[in-house]
Amino acid sequence: MTTTLDRLVDRLRIAGVALLLLMHSLLLAPAALAAPVVIAYSGSDFATDKRGSYQLALLDLALSKTGIQYELKANKQSMVTARAWYQLEADVGINVLWGITTPELEQRLLPILIPIDNGMLGWRLFLINARDRDLFEHIHTAEQLKSVLAGQQSDWADTAILRANGFKVIDVSDARSLYPMLAAGRFQYFPRGVAEVWPEQKSHATLGLEVEQHLALHYPVNSYFFVSRKNPQLAQWIERGLRAAIADGSFDKLFNQYNGDAIKRAAFNTRTVFELSNPLIPSAVTNLKSETAPP
Numbered sequence: 134m135t136t137t138l139d140r141l142v143d144r145l146r147i148a149g150v151a152l153l154l155l156m157h158s159l160l161l162a163p164a165a166l167a168a169p170v171v172i173a174y175s176g177s178d179f180a181t182d183k184r185g186s187y188q189l190a191l192l193d194l195a196l197s198k199t200g201i202q203y204e205l206k207a208n209k210q211s212m213v214t215a216r217a218w219y220q221l222e223a224d225v226g227i228n229v230l231w232g233i234t235t236p237e238l239e240q241r242l243l244p245i246l247i248p249i250d251n252g253m254l255g256w257r258l259f260l261i262n263a264r265d266r267d268l269f270e271h272i273h274t275a276e277q278l279k280s281v282l283a284g285q286q287s288d289w290a291d292t293a294i295l296r297a298n299g300f301k302v303i304d305v306s307d308a309r310s311l312y313p314m315l316a317a318g319r320f321q322y323f324p325r326g327v328a329e330v331w332p333e334q335k336s337h338a339t340l341g342l343e344v345e346q347h348l349a350l351h352y353p354v355n356s357y358f359f360v361s362r363k364n365p366q367l368a369q370w371i372e373r374g375l376r377a378a379i380a381d382g383s384f385d386k387l388f389n390q391y392n393g394d395a396i397k398r399a400a401f402n403t404r405t406v407f408e409l410s411n412p413l414i415p416s417a418v419t420n421l422k423s424e425t426a427p428p
Contacts, residue, residue, distance in 0.1 A: 169202040172367065173228045175217040176207025187328065187391035188231045191249055192358065194387055195374030213307055215288040218242070224361035229371070233290040233354045235413040242359040243368045247375045253392060255354040255411075257291070257324035258399060259345040260312075260334060265321050269345050275407040278348065282320035284311045290413055291324065294352050298409040316340035324350055328395045349401060352409040 174189065189205070196203050208226050220227045222241050233254055234244060261269060272278050282301045285292040286308040295302050303320045305311060312333075315323050322345065325333060334344050358375075360367045378384040 169204040170367075171204050171206050171228075172196070173206045173208045173226060175212065175220075175227055175230060176209050185231070187387070188249060188356075188358075190391065191375075191378075191384070191387055192229065192231075192371070194378050194383060195371050198374040198377040199370045201370060213288065214286065218359075221359065221361055224363045228364060228367060229358055229360050231356060231358050233413075234357050234415060235290050236415045238359060239415050241362075243362045243365060244357040244359050245368055245372045245375065246357060247372065247379075248355045249358060249375075250356045250392070251388065252354055252356075253328065253396075254326050254356050255352045256327050256399070256401070257350040258327060258330045259322040259348060260315060260325055260330060260342050261322050261345045262315055262318065263341045263343045264318075266343070266345075268321065270347060272348060273405060278407065281322065284315060284320040284323045286311070290354070293413060294409060294411055295324070297412045298352075312337045312340055312342065315342060327399050328392050331395065331398065347404055349399070349404045349406045350409060351406050352411045353414065354411060355414075 172192075174185075174192070176185075193205060196205075208220075210226065212220070214232075217227055217230060218238070218241070221230050231249060232238070238244065259269070268281070272281075279300050282303055283295060285295065285302050285304050287304040287306055289308075292302055292304050303314075305314070311323055314320065316337075330344050334342055358371050360371070375384065378387075
């Protein structure tokens with residue numbers, strides 16, 4: 134005969150089992166219950182173009198392979214590049230940026246030491262004023278190119294690289310002003326990345342700019358993702374995801390998806406390529422993948 138005590142014991146046993154099952158499910162699926170990690174990047178520089186679309190897609194790909202719940206969020210606050218780096222250093226408003234590495238950046242920030250674009254940013258084509266087409270058709274040596282004026286943003290690594298190699302550069306604090314300045318003849322060429330130059334020419338078509346067809350610059354660079362030294366966990370997630378993407382082939386697939394057509398269109402084998410040195414390569418870099426042949 135079942136007593137009241139027996140029934141109470143059975144109920145407690147059932148409740149205990151249910152509690153154990155609940156605790157087990159919580160341990161197995163913490164990511165599903167946790168709020169997504171918000172990861173902010175700078176979305177203000179050249180907000181109307183697609184310059185960072187590949188890097189952002191690569192970041193998304195890497196994070197997707199970590200198993201964490203995350204949300205990539207653009208910081209739309211208007212800021213020049215230098216300010217974005219400072220905010221990243223403080224881990225305030227921006228959690229990740231990407232760019233050409235320098236000794237200063239690697240000292241101030243935490244780089245994820247996996248090159249993200251196969252050195253492609255070191256291959257430079259020129260935006261020029263259509264009126265100067267004949268001028269560039271008669272340039273055949275680096276010394277001749279050094280006699281004309283390039284335009285760059287002051288805090289870009291490219292600006293220091295060009296000057297270190299003897300090129301004349303006019304620099305401004307905000308690159309958006311360089312397009313009308315080029316159209317007005319303030320300088321003669323604006324070196325741009327292979328994946329940048331045609332979209333930028335198209336978006337500024339009314340200014341009479343075109344892509345120069347015969348010349349190119351190359352200097353060895355690595356581009357990395359950078360995070361604040363206050364955020365090593367994010368660096369570990371990004372590195373783990375990048376290594377997974379490299380291992381399964383999705384890294385190369387994404388690179389070709391975003392950059393393959395532009396590389397073919399650049400036709401480096403038909404251009405005179407001037408090789409430059411890069412004094413900003415950190416001395417500790419051992420995995421530089423930027424080759425002397427086109428990417």
